[in-house]
Amino acid sequence: MKRLRLLIEEWLPAAALGVECIRERSTGQQPPDKHNHGGIALLTPEALHYGRADEVIRPRQEILSRAYQRNPERFVRTHPKPPAQPTAVWINPPATSQASEGELH
Numbered sequence: 001m002k003r004l005r006l007l008i009e010e011w012l013p014a015a016a017l018g019v020e021c022i023r024e025r026s027t028g029q030q031p032p033d034k035h036n037h038g039g040i041a042l043l044t045p046e047a048l049h050y051g052r053a054d055e056v057i058r059p060r061q062e063i064l065s066r067a068y069q070r071n072p073e074r075f076v077r078t079h080p081k082p083p084a085q086p087t088a089v090w091i092n093p094p095a096t097s098q099a100s101e102g103e104l105h
Contacts, residue, residue: 039086041085041086043056043085053085061081064080065079067080068080
């Protein structure tokens with residue numbers, strides 16, 4: 001049986017993805033404040049910092065659900081879900097044990 005290959009743009013219009021998912025076409029790169037980071041559930045640092053992560057994740061789940069309803073054969077393992085929102089984000093995580101003053105010098 002030959003499978004018909006479809007581009008994602010044919011069954012999920014780019015307009016449905018939302019502004020945060022559309023890459024800038026001029027440079028091929030996102031500005032740093034618009035970059036969706038893989039380590040923080042494909043969110044921008046701004047969305048996570050200002051508590052707008054749910055505003056981004058909820059529409060993504062709706063789009064994934066519609067895609068699953070239209071083409072369940074494309075999702076072989078399970079119903080698709082966006083990455084989970086992280087509970088904590090650190091650039092430099094705090095040490096697990098606090099060093100005493102004597103150990104610092």
